[in-house]
Amino acid sequence: MNNVLELKGKRFVQESKKGNGGGAAINSKVVVTNNHVKKLQSKLQSLREFWMNEDKPFSGILISVHYNKIVAKTNRISGLFKGDQSNYAIVGAKFNTEKTKHIITYFLEDVDIEDSIKLLENVSKVLTIYFTDGISKEVFEQKILFDRIDFKKYFLSKTLFRQIVADVSYIDDFEVEMARKHDKESIITLFDIGVDVKSVFNKIGIDILSSRILDNRTVYLDENQMNLLYEKAPYLVAMATENLSDLSPDDFIEEYESDITSIPNPGIEPTIGVIDTLFDKRVYFSKWVEYHDMVDDNIPKGQNDYRHGTAVSSIIVDGPKMNPWLDDGCGRFKVRHFGVAAGAQFSSFTIIKLIKIIIESNKDIKVWNISLGSNQEINDNFISAEAAVLDQIQHENDVIFVVAGTNKSREDVNKIGSPADSINSMVVNAVTKSGLSTKYSRKGLALSFFAKPDVSYYGGSEEQYIQVCEPLGATFVAGTSFAAPWIARKLAYLIDVLGLNREIAKALIIDAARGWNDAPTPEEVALYGHGIVPIKITDIIQTPEDEIRFLVTDVSEKWNTYNYHFPIPLKADTYPYYARATMCYFPLCDRAQGVDYTNTELNLHFGRIQDDGKLNEINDDKQNLDDIGESRSYILEGDARERFRKWDNVKYIAEKVKDRRVPKKSYRNKNWGMEIKTNNRLDPEDGVGLRFGVVVTIKEMYGINRIDEFIKNCNLNGWLVNAIDIQNRIEIHEKINEEIRFD
Incomplete structure (x- = not known):
């Protein structure tokens, strides 16, 4: 059996993201028509009137956007509500009943809705004159069509118009979500409306004890208090779970x-x-x-x-x-x-x-x-x-x-x-x-x-x-x-x-x-x-002799955290191995974000370093490529979640062990590389300093033990290699914890 190896001494390099993401992108399966824009404009007007006539215990407006798919962060509204600050107005997210579409709740001011209605009205005017058949993806990408329009006449810029069209292409409808009533005493979480929770409940007529407040949004209410809340402000309830739990039986x-x-x-x-x-x-x-x-x-x-x-x-x-x-x-x-x-x-x-x-x-x-x-x-x-x-x-x-x-x-x-x-x-x-x-x-x-x-x-x-x-x-x-x-x-x-x-x-x-x-x-x-x-x-901590398992750990500070110094042993200038890797990290989470719960995504990439400097991924993952313009880099959000566990805090990537053994070719750079790409849903600082741990296993196709060669290569590349020897570690543990008596 081979011991698992810890690799230390060569820190991962931190690299910021290049470029700004390529601008607005329209939903390729949708044609944005004037009728749809007018429908959304009319719905926003109705919802604004609803909130103006509502005797509510806070200032502001809660509006839920029913998207037409599971949307990536880049496809959420980023022009229609609060411009590029719209993402920060999100206070909740869930899926529809079929779990095929996002429903995302925003907390806005009345002026935001008023501005959004005017924006849709102005966009509608442009569509009426210049795009009578609507705007498809093909039309959207013909930028020369937009250059001939004097957008100033419509109180728009070309960039803003395109962003609103892109926003609309992902929206089915607007609604105000009303929570389903709970009949028993429950733990209630309100939407974040920027007001002290005790103040909100006082305005509703609920006297809440400080001991029943978990944080500024989560409280414990009895049955009478629940009834009053649902009667006066059901739209405030983001989540509710019964407080008394029956112990799961054994x-x-x-x-x-x-x-x-x-x-x-x-x-x-x-x-x-x-x-x-x-x-x-x-x-x-x-x-x-x-x-x-x-x-x-x-x-x-x-x-x-x-x-x-x-x-x-x-x-x-x-x-x-x-x-x-x-x-x-x-x-x-x-x-x-x-x-x-x-x-x-x-x-x-x-x-x-x-x-x-x-x-x-x-x-x-x-x-x-x-x-x-x-x-x-x-x-x-x-x-x-x-x-x-x-x-x-x-x-x-x-x-x-x-x-x-x-x-x-x-x-x-x-x-x-x-x-x-x-x-x-x-x-x-x-x-x-x-x-x-x-x-x-x-x-x-x-x-x-x-x-x-x-x-x-x-x-x-x-x-x-x-x-x-x-x-x-x-x-x-x-x-x-x-x-x-x-x-x-x-x-x-x-x-x-x-x-x-x-x-x-x-x-x-x-x-x-x-x-x-x-x-x-x-x-x-x-x-x-x-x-x-x-x-x-x-x-768990030893492997068969035809396998080499090594551990690396570091922290993510920027978008790309990388290390290109993994000297996997060669045989006749090829790599006769299958490879797999497992990564875990403990991200910041936000319960108020509903189904979009984890704030930070770390995506694991591992493989040979090609002559162009890019990784030949062991799992062919094309997310997070530097070249945004590459068509192969576009992966639908739903597919990314299903195939590559996007936003999950456990990543497992692997090659399939096959009966037909075909060693991999090598490139000019004989090392393998690892990249950890970091994306944040809300605050760009959420992922800074986030520690990750990766376990890599390579399996020799022909059953040969190459661990000594790997250790030698690592030492030559500046790694400190520590074999996890159980007896040695136990002795260290005993030495550290022994009681020293002074005479």
Whole structure:
């Protein structure tokens, strides 16, 4: 077996983007006609009158644009509302029922709408005189036709006219969205209207306590307050989820064994954080658990409230002892356990606030396990409030959450429940011992696009249950709650023992689950994520002798972050390899943006360096090319999301391993290159300083071990090569954590 290699010492180079993107681009499948422009003008006028006559608790206007497709950032309105500042007026985004079109909500001033109506009126005049048959893509590209028009007569410039036409080509309609009423107490998120949330509710007649405000847009309302809000201002509600969550059920076998073997005292083992139900201090491994009860003393606590949390912590501490078939080679872990829920029902709002406090007060813990989950299904158009908090915490702090994929409570509940829609977290579904999806597993995706769950692991089934320790002794269980802790163990081993950062650790686990397998179907991703993680930690950090696996990590500062110094060994001036790469990062997310949730996109490019200096991509990705004019660089937004996982924070690119082996030709530059292209939806600074981790595997076509040659080439190219030798890393970990006594 070959050890995985860390490459350090040669920083990635940062490069700003060239050019401004080539100007306005019309929808190629649409002809912009005068009738359509007039229809949109009339609709805007009607909506303006609606808002003028509405007794609303804020100044401004909310208007939703119904686009005619899933639009890229560059195809959103950028002339009609607030010019090139229109993108900053977006306060929400969702898909239509069929998930084929964007519906994006803007917060505007009345003067913006007045200006937009005049713009459409002036554009209509030009179309009436000069473009009676409308403007198609072919007409739009004949710039000489526009040069003959005196646009000043119509209070327009040529550039503005073309931009408005381009905007209109992507718009079906304008509307005011009215939220569907919730009958129960809920966590409500309002559109960002630039006004203090307490002030808004006071004007509506709702007296909201400060303790029920999560942030300046998200609050917890009881049933009466909900009714009043929907009666007076339903257009303010961006998102709503019921506050009381039923705990996602797990199977417990009601048979206990009390003769569990003893356990040594803890030493320098790493600590994993657990946020769960209560923990019973009477169990045999209690010395390994530092317990904090966060549940209000006024809430009654019964024996059953200690079962789930105690069982989860028992896997983290001593799982392999109780389940020899799942011995991962990671040893034991200490646990800092925070009991945040008692009973089958709990307040999501309360837990959100507690999680923030817990993480802030326990900065030394890098890996956190959350096996709590809601029985309610996630929403297709927005991330849950719980998941959004986890994503924010992970972007701002050097931590990673492992979240259970939630279980079915009944047959009509199929989609995963919060917080398993957390994009930055590692979400884990369960499989049987045979590797098949369990009958209790629920399905992703999140926001109809993001690959959730991330991975799958063994969670117990009738074929082979998971043994855990509960307050009454050892018993057997099944559920995604008992699959997640095994992945938390692996992450903690990679981060705390082997010294890898969380980006690399997450990428290693996903890469190991995916392997060289064919791309999974959307249905397979919804159940299994990227695949089943190997049991043994050695199968993650070692490779067969015909493979070379190396790790690189850096931060993105500009549009292109690149490194052209990967010296893949040659054989007869060719490369006899298949290649794959997995990248992970933890972007800033914005729940108010709905389906356009992640603010930053990092796109991974890897391959040989051609004689023209461009990369010969291993996955033929033509996004983000420097030459905007190249026709091959144009990829529809929907296709980019489906084929290249655009906006997803996990990237996997790979060549297919084929029976017919054809080595790749080499170019003048004998190195391979990697480029990380950065795009931001809103603020250009969102992606600055964003760390990424990439795992690259190259497989020799003829089974030859070339790792020594690769290490030699790397040293000659200025890389510092560190082999991840388990025993060596353990010794370093022990040395760093040993207690020094002074006489």
